[in-house]
Amino acid sequence: MDVNEFRKRGKEMVDFIADYYENVDKVPPMSTVQPDYLYSLIPQEAPEEPESFEDIQRDIKTKIMPGMTHWQSSNFFGWFPCNSSFPAMLGDMASSMFNIVGFNWICSPAATELETVVMDWLGKLIGLDSKFMAIKEDG
Numbered sequence: 178m179d180v181n182e183f184r185k186r187g188k189e190m191v192d193f194i195a196d197y198y199e200n201v202d203k204v205p206p207m208s209t210v211q212p213d214y215l216y217s218l219i220p221q222e223a224p225e226e227p228e229s230f231e232d233i234q235r236d237i238k239t240k241i242m243p244g245m246t247h248w249q250s251s252n253f254f255g256w257f258p259c260n261s262s263f264p265a266m267l268g269d270m271a272s273s274m275f276n277i278v279g280f281n282w283i284c285s286p287a288a289t290e291l292e293t294v295v296m297d298w299l300g301k302l303i304g305l306d307s308k309f310m311a312i313k314e315d316g
Contacts, residue, residue, distance in 0.1 A: 186230050193234065194266065198249065206253035210244045 178186070218240045228236075247253055249261060275288070282289045293311045300309055307313070 182230075189230075189234075198263075201247050201250045202252055204242075204247060204250070206247045206250040208244050208246055215240065215244060 219236070275285070277285045277288045279285055279288050279292070297310045297312055
């Protein structure tokens, strides 16, 4: 996939996701498939040649979606509330763009420092004592 196809397919995927969210309340929130349903629907060996994007999209719609629990549906009253948002998805896309391997500071100084700052924000929001903060006045 070159950058032009990525741009095209990325726009298609955003439309696919938006369509899903516009219609998620119209499908049953819980799957009705039986265990092992997917094994008979997909090849038992990894493909030697890549599938087309259209084939992958079709497989998602016809093979994967029937086995999904739709956690974002307003009809799903399960264990947790909705746990995603459009801004979070855009953040995931930006994070995937950088493909950060955050072993240590030198691997990605911005990622390490941003994580540290945001964790301090969280600590302050939940009322942690300053001794738990990473960034201190004394260094």
